[in-house]
Amino acid sequence: MEVRDNTHSGHAVAHDVHDHGHDDHHHDHHQTFITKYIFSTDHKMISKQFLVTAIIMAFLAMGMSMIFRLQLAWPDETFPFLESMIGKWGKDGKLDSGFYLALVTIHGTIMVFMVLTGGLSGTFSNLLIPLQVGARDMASGLLNMLSFWFFAASSLVMFGSLFIEAGPASGGWTVYPPLSALPQAIPGSGLGMTLWLVSMVLFIVSALLGGINYVATVINLRTKGMSMTRLPLTVWAFLITAILGILSFPVLVAAALLLVFDRSMGTSFYLSDIFIGGVPLDHTGGSPILYQHLFWFLGHPEVYIVLLPALGLASEVISTMARKPIFGYKAMIGSMLVIAFLSFIVWGHHMFVTGMNPFLGSVFVFTTLLVAIPSAVKVFNYIATLWKANIVLSPAMLFAIGLVSFFITGGLTGIILGDSALDINLHDTYFVVAHFHIVMGSSAIFGMFAGVYHWFPRMYGRMMNKSLGYLHFWITIICVYGVFFPMHFIGLAGVPRRYYANTAYEGFDQLININELISVFAIIAGVAQVIFAFNFFYSIYRGRKAPQNPWNSNTLEWTAPVEHVHGNWPGPIPEVHRWPYDYSKPNAKEDFIPQTVPYSQTPESNRPGDF
Amino acid sequence: MMITLLLGTLVVIRLMSVSQMASVLSGEDEDVAQKRDNSMNSIGLMLFMVVGLALMIYMTIKYQPFLLPVAASVHGAETDFLLNINFAVIGVVFFITQIMLFWFVYKYQHDKNRRALFYPDNHKLELIWTVVPTIVLSALIVTGLREWNKMTQGHPDDGMVVQVYGYQFNWITRYSGPDNKLGRSYYKLISDTNPLGIDYSDPASKDDIMTKGNEMHLPKGVPIQFIFNSRDVIHSAYFPHFRTQMNCVPGMDTRFYMEATITTNEMKGITKNEKFDYVLLCNKICGVAHYNMKMTVVVDEPAEFSNWLKGEKKVIDAAPTAELEQNNTTASTVNTEVAL
Ligand code: HEM
Ligand SMILES: [Cu+2]
Ligand SMILES: [Cu+2]
Numbered sequence: 037m038e039v040r041d042n043t044h045s046g047h048a049v050a051h052d053v054h055d056h057g058h059d060d061h062h063h064d065h066h067q068t069f070i071t072k073y074i075f076s077t078d079h080k081m082i083s084k085q086f087l088v089t090a091i092i093m094a095f096l097a098m099g100m101s102m103i104f105r106l107q108l109a110w111p112d113e114t115f116p117f118l119e120s121m122i123g124k125w126g127k128d129g130k131l132d133s134g135f136y137l138a139l140v141t142i143h144g145t146i147m148v149f150m151v152l153t154g155g156l157s158g159t160f161s162n163l164l165i166p167l168q169v170g171a172r173d174m175a176s177g178l179l180n181m182l183s184f185w186f187f188a189a190s191s192l193v194m195f196g197s198l199f200i201e202a203g204p205a206s207g208g209w210t211v212y213p214p215l216s217a218l219p220q221a222i223p224g225s226g227l228g229m230t231l232w233l234v235s236m237v238l239f240i241v242s243a244l245l246g247g248i249n250y251v252a253t254v255i256n257l258r259t260k261g262m263s264m265t266r267l268p269l270t271v272w273a274f275l276i277t278a279i280l281g282i283l284s285f286p287v288l289v290a291a292a293l294l295l296v297f298d299r300s301m302g303t304s305f306y307l308s309d310i311f312i313g314g315v316p317l318d319h320t321g322g323s324p325i326l327y328q329h330l331f332w333f334l335g336h337p338e339v340y341i342v343l344l345p346a347l348g349l350a351s352e353v354i355s356t357m358a359r360k361p362i363f364g365y366k367a368m369i370g371s372m373l374v375i376a377f378l379s380f381i382v383w384g385h386h387m388f389v390t391g392m393n394p395f396l397g398s399v400f401v402f403t404t405l406l407v408a409i410p411s412a413v414k415v416f417n418y419i420a421t422l423w424k425a426n427i428v429l430s431p432a433m434l435f436a437i438g439l440v441s442f443f444i445t446g447g448l449t450g451i452i453l454g455d456s457a458l459d460i461n462l463h464d465t466y467f468v469v470a471h472f473h474i475v476m477g478s479s480a481i482f483g484m485f486a487g488v489y490h491w492f493p494r495m496y497g498r499m500m501n502k503s504l505g506y507l508h509f510w511i512t513i514i515c516v517y518g519v520f521f522p523m524h525f526i527g528l529a530g531v532p533r534r535y536y537a538n539t540a541y542e543g544f545d546q547l548i549n550i551n552e553l554i555s556v557f558a559i560i561a562g563v564a565q566v567i568f569a570f571n572f573f574y575s576i577y578r579g580r581k582a583p584q585n586p587w588n589s590n591t592l593e594w595t596a597p598v599e600h601v602h603g604n605w606p607g608p609i610p611e612v613h614r615w616p617y618d619y620s621k622p623n624a625k626e627d628f629i630p631q632t633v634p635y636s637q638t639p640e641s642n643r644p645g646d647f
Numbered sequence: 648m649m650i651t652l653l654l655g656t657l658v659v660i661r662l663m664s665v666s667q668m669a670s671v672l673s674g675e676d677e678d679v680a681q682k683r684d685n686s687m688n689s690i691g692l693m694l695f696m697v698v699g700l701a702l703m704i705y706m707t708i709k710y711q712p713f714l715l716p717v718a719a720s721v722h723g724a725e726t727d728f729l730l731n732i733n734f735a736v737i738g739v740v741f742f743i744t745q746i747m748l749f750w751f752v753y754k755y756q757h758d759k760n761r762r763a764l765f766y767p768d769n770h771k772l773e774l775i776w777t778v779v780p781t782i783v784l785s786a787l788i789v790t791g792l793r794e795w796n797k798m799t800q801g802h803p804d805d806g807m808v809v810q811v812y813g814y815q816f817n818w819i820t821r822y823s824g825p826d827n828k829l830g831r832s833y834y835k836l837i838s839d840t841n842p843l844g845i846d847y848s849d850p851a852s853k854d855d856i857m858t859k860g861n862e863m864h865l866p867k868g869v870p871i872q873f874i875f876n877s878r879d880v881i882h883s884a885y886f887p888h889f890r891t892q893m894n895c896v897p898g899m900d901t902r903f904y905m906e907a908t909i910t911t912n913e914m915k916g917i918t919k920n921e922k923f924d925y926v927l928l929c930n931k932i933c934g935v936a937h938y939n940m941k942m943t944v945v946v947d948e949p950a951e952f953s954n955w956l957k958g959e960k961k962v963i964d965a966a967p968t969a970e971l972e973q974n975n976t977t978a979s980t981v982n983t984e985v986a987l
Contacts, residue, residue, distance in 0.1 A: 134935040208932045214897060215880040215933060221815065222934045308898030309834040311844070312815070312879040316835045324881055324896055358755075360763035367773050389883065390894045391875075391901030394799035398792050405784045412780040413773070415744060420772070422751040424764035429688040429752070430680045437692070437752055444744050448737040451784070455733065455791035457726050457798060461890040464883060464930045499678035506688060517699060525706065528714040530887030532930040535938035541926045546713050580678055587679070620763035627762055 075185075077177030080600050082184050083162035084495060087488070089184075090155025091569065093191055097146040100139045102562050107131045109548075109555035111537040125203070133536040137206040138224050140534055144209030145232070146194060149239055152342040152480045154187045157243075157281075160345055160487050161250045161274040163495060167593035168268050170259025170610060172603040175252035179245045186242035190235045197231035205232035208534060210335070213306040213327050217298050220313040229299070233292050240285045247278040247285075254278075259592070261612035266631065268591050268616045269362060272369050273348025276376045277341050283380070284337040291330035298322070325390050332383035339476050340379045344372060346483020347414065347443075350436040352616075353486045354418060356589045357433035358425035359627050361617035364417045371410035371417075378407045388456045389463050397456045404454035411447050415440065426620065426627070430587065431505030432490035438513045439482040446475025449524065464534075467527025473520045485512075488572070493586050497598045498579030504571040511564035518557030522550045590616045590630045614646070682757070689753040696749040700742070716888050717917055719909040719925070719946065722798040723890035729794055733787060801904030806870035811863075811927070812843055813875070813882030813895040816936040818927060819843060820863045822956060824854030830962075834878065834897075840967050844878075847963055847971050855962045863927060864945045866952035867910050875901045883931035886944065888914075894931060907946045914946075 076082060103122075106115060118126030125135035162180065166173055174180045197204040206224030207216040211232065219226035254267070254275045267275075294305040298319070306327045307319035355362040362368060384392060384400035418440045427433065449471040453459050462468060485508075492500045526547055531538055538544040538551070585594040592612065596604050610632045618629040624641035635642050680688075707714075718724045755763070808823040819842055823829045830852020836844035845852050858864070865871060875884055877895035885892045893903045915923045929940035947955060963971060 133938070137932065137935065137937070212881055212931075218880070221880050310879055310897050311834045311837045316837065320898075323898065325899070358763060359757070361765065361767040363766065364768045364773050367768070389892050391896065391899065394795065397799075398795060401792060401795065402788060405788050408784055409777060409780050413777055416776040417773075419744065419747050419751065420766075420769075422748065422755065424766065425751070425755045426757050426761055426763040427685070427689075427752055427755050428680050428757045429685045433680075434688060434692075437748065440748055441745060444741065444748070448741055451737055451787065452730065452733050455729070455787065455795075457722075457791050457794040458730050458733065460892050461723075461726065461887070463892060464885070502678045502680065502684065506684070510691065513695070521703065522706065525710050525714055529710075530716065530885075530928075532885065532928055532938075534932045536935075537938055540928065540939055540941045542922060542924075543713075543716065543926070550710070617767065620765050622762070622765055 075181060077173070077181045078600075078602060079162045079166050079174045079177070079180060080495070080604075082180050083159050085184050086155060086158030086162060086187065087495075089188055089191055090151050090159065091572070093146050093150040093195075094155070095565070095569070096195065097143045097151065098562050098565060100143040102559055103131065104136055104139050104143070105555040105558040107136060107536065108538070109552040111539060131536075134206060134223055135203055136536045137208070137222070137534065138204045138228070141206050141208055141211075141224070141232075142194065142198065142204050145205075145236075146191075147477065148209060148338070148342065149236070150187075150191050150194065152476070152484070153281075153338070154191075154239065154242065156342065156345050156480060156484050156487075157250075157274065157277055158184070158187060158246060159484075160270070160349060160491070161246065161278065163491060164268075164270050164593060165250055165253050165274055166257070167494070167596060167604060168271050168591050169254060169257060169262055170592050170612060171253055171257035172605075172609070174249050175257060176249055179249050183242045183245035183249065186238050186245065190238035190242060193231055193235040193238060197228050197235070200227050200231070202226045202228060204228040210328075210331055211295075212331075213295060213298065213324050214310055217295060217307060218310070218312060233296060236292055237289060240289055243281050243285050247281040250274055250278040251282070259609045259612055265366075266612055266615045269351035269365070269368055270345075270348040272372060273344045273351070276372050277344045277348075280337045280341050280344075280376055280379065284334040284341075287330055288334040291327055291334070294330075295327065325387070325392075328387050328390060329383070332386045333380070335386065336383040337376075337379045339472070340375060342476055342480045343443075343483075344375070346439060346480040346487075347372075349483045349487040349490070350418070350439045352591070353432045353436040353490050354421055354440075355617050355619060356490075356587050357428045357430055357436070358421055359428065359619045360421055360425040361619055362417070363420035363423075364413075365615065365617060367413055368417055371413045374410040375407060378403060378410070382407060382454075385454050385456075385459070388459045401454060401456050405451065408447065408451055408454070411443075415444055415447070428587075430489065431500070431502060431509055432486045434506070434509045434513075435482045435486035435489065438509070439479045439486065441513075442474050442479040442482060442516075445521075446471055446473075446479065450475060461530075462527060464532055465527040466523045466531050466533055469533050470520050470523035470527060473523070474516075478516045478520065482513075485509075485568070490587065491593075492572075492575065492579075493582030493598070494593055494596075496576050496579070497582050497600070498575050499582050499586065500575045500579060501571050504567055508564060508567045508571065511567070512561060515557040515561030515564065519554050519561060522554055526550055585630075588626070588628045590618060590628050592631055595630065595632055680757075685756045689756050692749050693753045696745060700745070717909070717914070718888065718890055719907055719914060720889040720891065721906045721908055722794070723888070723905075724908070725794055725797075726890050729790060732790070736783060736787065798904070801870070801872060801902075806872035806904055806906075807866070808872050808874060809865070810843075810874045810876065811884050811895065812878070813884065813929065813933075813940070814842075814878040815880065815934050816929070816940040817861070818863070818884070818929075818940070818942040820858050820942075821962070822856040822858070822959075823851075824856055824961070826851055826854055829874065830855050832876075837878065838970065840965075841970055843962075845962055845966075847966060853961070853963055856956060856959045857962050857965070858959055862943045862945060864947055864952055864955050865907050866949040867907050867946050869949060869952075870904060870906045873903045873905070875903070880933045881931050882929045882933050882940070885928045885930035886925065887928070888925050892930060910946045910948055911944075 114129030116129040118129050125132045202223040204224055205228045206222055215221050216225050216229055254271055297303040298306050304319040304322035306324050307322045310317045310319060351362050382404045385404045388397055453471055489500055489505055529547055531544055582598055595610050612631045613634040614631055616631050620627045621629060621641045635646060718727045808827050808829055810821040810829055812819040828851040830849040831846040832844045833846055834844050875893050875895040877897045882895040884895055889905055891903055891905050893901050915921055925944035927942040927944050929937055
């Protein structure tokens with residue numbers, strides 16, 4: 037198993053995974069600013085690049101949500117600052133109804149793809165896969181670097197699309213044709229939509245380059261003794277996520293490509309029998325529903341691409357901070373595999389009211405509700421891990437607990453939506469908005485926060501401020517529940533999503549109070565993120581120097597030096613002798629035994645099944 | 648936004664001093680949670696859980712009148728019953744799991760002198776909590792699918808055929824008349840005077856009635872077979888009170904069978920709201936005025952309904968003679984069956 041390791045200084049270092057005596061990494065090579073911070077091929081630097089880009093994009097998307105929440109809560113007010121901020125779209129302090137849709141669209145796209153897919157997987161797969169499996173770097177540093185730069189380009193194009201004359205794409209983050217195919221139907225479907233498609237294709241290239249690299253690294257570059265059943269659950273989660281991405285993202289490319297053809301070459305994949313702008317179009321024979329099948333064939337796996345890394349991070353944080361082995365390690369892996377498999381055969385639950393054959397609908401009901409079983413197993417395992425634990429409540433642990441709470445709340449409403457007979461009345465209402473913001477948005481963001489607080493010492497060699505972390509957690513969890521829980525009520529009352537104002541029907545008038553409440557929470561939540569940003573950037577420069585293993589954790593990354601070195605470990609790569617969850621083992625000297633400690637050194641705590 | 652920024656800066660300045668204070672006050676590894684942090688935060692979590700669950704119950708009760716408006720269709724009453732069963736089941740699971748989650752965190756706070764229980768797995772437990780959810784979910788699947796089959800398997804010739812036609816940004820309804828058949832239509836025939844593109848050469852179109860004005864009438868107690876179409880982009884015909892929704896897709900027919908059970912007048916009494924009206928909303932993003940794409944729906948007693956319908960003009964009576972005479976040979980039905 038010879039692996040070529042092309043490092044940025046140009047020399048190729050071959051190292052054999054099974055031969056750890058041999059390490060010829062030179063640490064004397066000099067790096068320029070450009071090779072170190074910009075075109076870096078070091079996974080630790082790339083991870084930080086992903087994280088910082090994602091944080092910037094997240095603030096942008098959050099800002100958008102604050103603007104549209106103002107509109108939803110106070111539809112009759114004017115906000116003069118809007119005009120100075122967004123110009124013609126906020127004329128006289130009134131948000132333009134077309135631009136409202138653009139904001140919702142770009143908010144959703146950035147959050148789902150740039151923040152929770154690129155940001156979450158990109159940051160933590162990059163940081164943790166090599167460090168936790170015991171590799172010098174990713175299988176290919178070059179592809180890894182390209183993965184980041186495609187991601188950056190994609191983010192830039194998406195950002196740039198905000199500034200064009202006709203406005204950015206505005207057909208919703210799912211961009212269903214014909215709306216997204218016809219500029220006559222909505223202004224955002226002109227150049228804005230073209231840029232959206234360009235950005236997404238760049239994004240998919242990034243996701244694929246990253247994904248194959250993650251898989252290759254986990255499969256090939258594990259250190260001696262790191263069998264698959266000794267991998268931390270984080271790495272399992274990243275591996276499965278990467279596989280999901282590799283299998284599903286290409287389908288989105290296909291969907292996007294056919295849309296491009298329909299938009300610019302007069303084909304009729306998605307279009308048929310359309311009369312718009314006073315004239316009939318020539319397109320005939322296509323089906324808009326085909327697009328939805330292709331989109332959701334990616335779209336549903338995508339929600340797990342977002343969620344699984346967060347669950348992986350939470351597993352690791354919970355076990356470490358509870359000072360207790362994760363309950364049911366194998367069941368956790370098994371349920372992730374089952375979820376991953378099932379996630380490919382449930383996409384139709386997004387399409388129950390498209391006129392789908394009712395029998396086909398029944399099949400999707402069945403597969404959809406099956407997903408709830410492995411999800412439930414995961415929740416029970418988390419709770420069992422906490423039972424009789426010895427819990428240290430670091431900010432990361434609080435966020436991980438928040439994640440489990442959201443996963444329960446949002447997963448349960450999925451059971452209702454997965455029931456086609458009930459979904460008819462709830463589809464595209466705020467009930468769905470509540471469901472996926474809680475189960476996907478909030479869970480995954482909380483997983484990301486848990487990851488940042490927990491591994492910040494490993495990323496930057498410094499600690500984040502604990503008190504600010506607590507403050508951030510408390511404001512955020514209260515506000516997130518405050519924003520999304522009441523949306524269930526609005527949805528049950530029958531309010532459709534993506535409405536610029538709920539003025540069409542008098543029956544909705546009584547709900548304005550709830551909308552105001554939601555918006556107040558949303559604005560506070562947004563402001564609270566400034567605390568996080570401050571803590572993050574301040575700690576990079578001024579945080580307390582991190583100790584070697586601040587959380588007394590078992591995994592390999594905490595054996596690498598605090599000051600990053602190229603190749604991760606200055607000497608030989610450590611060897612692994614046990615699984616990562618030997619916390620609070622009876623009779624052991626301390627309440628944790630790192631993976632690098634051989635059983636021969638711990639006769640007092642060894643158990644019959646250990647070898 | 649100004650206020651937000653201002654608040655933001657204030658908060659940050661305030662917090663900088665908090666963090667500095669914290670560093671002064673405490674000792675060495677102060678960015679790792681201490682005993683005090685554990686107890687404060689776990690008390691916080693308990694409070695959060697108790698207050699949160701209480702508020703949830705309170706809000707559910709308080710907003711009861713607006714949640715799920717009274718169902719006014721046959722299947723709607725049944726799905727509401729099903730929905731409530733589902734809510735009961737997930738409610739129980741929700742309470743049990745959330746309480747355990749927060750309670751354990753509170754109960755098992757860190758203590759230097761204690762070790763956690765080394766308890767990596769228990770196959771029996773895991774089997775139990777795989778099998779029990781499976782059984783519960785199977786029950787939900789079976790009841791859900793039974794209802795789904797019932798509501799989707801209308802016979803194609805059943806019920807009064809009514810077309811609901813969406814376009815940016817309004818709705819048109821067409822009644823099929825005594826023959827209970829809609830005349831063919833084709834999108835290239837659409838004009839100002841023939842907004843549905845009806846092919847007048849089709850005899851089935853002779854008795855079709857298209858309603859003017861922004862109002863749609865339905866008879867109470869008569870099964871209705873809706874046929875949905877769209878002229879431009881996807882719309883979704885959503886009748887919240889009837890628990891009915893179906894996408895309107897250009898180039899394709901979609902259908903839904905339902906029966907209204909409560910007239911508008913009766914509903915005014917039930918809701919104690921003189922101004923009550925049923926509504927048809929567009930529930931698929933379709934353009935800038937999506938939020939305004941609605942139609943008032945009136946449910947009448949069957950006799951009232953017939954009277955109202957008699958007062959409406961037939962499509963051919965409203966059509967200009969030029970169009971009537973144009974015997975269009977290109978016209979064809981657009982009857983795409985949905986493939987499996
Ligand atoms: C217990 C498991 C779950 C079930 C049974 C379930 C079921 C559903 C169903 C049926 C819908 C479609 C609702 C509609 O549009 O009418 C839906 C929407 C959605 N779900 Fe889930 N879900 C589950 C878990 C998740 C998870 C774990 C995530 C993300 C990590 C997620 C993310 C989403 C998203 C993003 C949407 C809406 C997308 C959109 O329309 O914009 N769901 N879910
Ligand atoms: Cu899905
Ligand atoms: Cu619409």
